Each structure stands twice: as C-alpha cells, then as structure tokens.
Amino acid sequence: MEEITKAQEEVLRALWEINEGAVADVIAKLPKPKPAYTTVATVIKVLEKKGYVDHKTFGNTHVYYPLVSKEDYAQHIMKDALKGLFNNSISQLVSFFVKEKDVPLKELEELKKNIEKEIKKQKS
Incomplete structure (x- = not known):
C-alpha cells in the first residue's frame, strides 16, 4: 500500500462512511471549513491513482467507492507503526x-x- 497524506486519509474516511458517492457527497461528510470542490476532486483522483479508490460513471457523474477497507488500512498503518516506531x-x-x-x-x-x-x- 502506498503512503497517503492526512488530507487523502480524511477523504478516504468520508468515503468509508458513505460507501460510495460523488465528489459533492464526499464534501458533505468532511468537517468545516469545507475544502473546495476541485481540491476534493483532485485528492480523490490521487487516491484512485494510488489504488485506494475507484469509480463508476453514470452519464457525466463519477461515483467513487473505496477499494481498500478501513480494516485493511488500519492493519497496514499499525504494521508500519509497529515496525518503524516500536522495533x-x-x-x-x-x-x-x-x-x-x-x-x-x-x-x-x-x-x-x-x-x-x-x-x-x-x-x-
């Protein structure tokens, strides 16, 4: 699993909450102050490129969904912390x-x- 930034993790958390949704749905789940639509769209595209997210297309709308479960991500993070911080x-x-x-x-x-x-x- 490729490393992700805090902003990417925040968007991924929102996707885990909604299971799937358009960029506007993800923004609705993010805390205030809400980031710009284009910012969230860019973050989602990066997550897609890294293999964390994919999408289905309905007309002109992309509906995004996580490819990596919260549990798998947590396991990855904990293994990295265990190895790197706790020998x-x-x-x-x-x-x-x-x-x-x-x-x-x-x-x-x-x-x-x-x-x-x-x-x-x-x-x-």
Missing part, C-alpha cells in the same frame, strides 16, 4: 498506549481478557 515489538506498542494515554480500567480489563484468550489459544 516490531507488540509489547512496546501496548506499553506505550497504556503508559502514555489515560486508558480506562474497563478497556485495560478487556485488553487483559483478549490477551489471556490468545495465550490459551496458542497453548492449545
């Missing part, structure tokens, strides 16, 4: 978030439960 150590990654961010007790307990479940699974 491929999941332990370092989890420790970072537990120490650097106020993680509610409920989430810590859920994380612990998921880890224990995975340990049992791998031991079986």
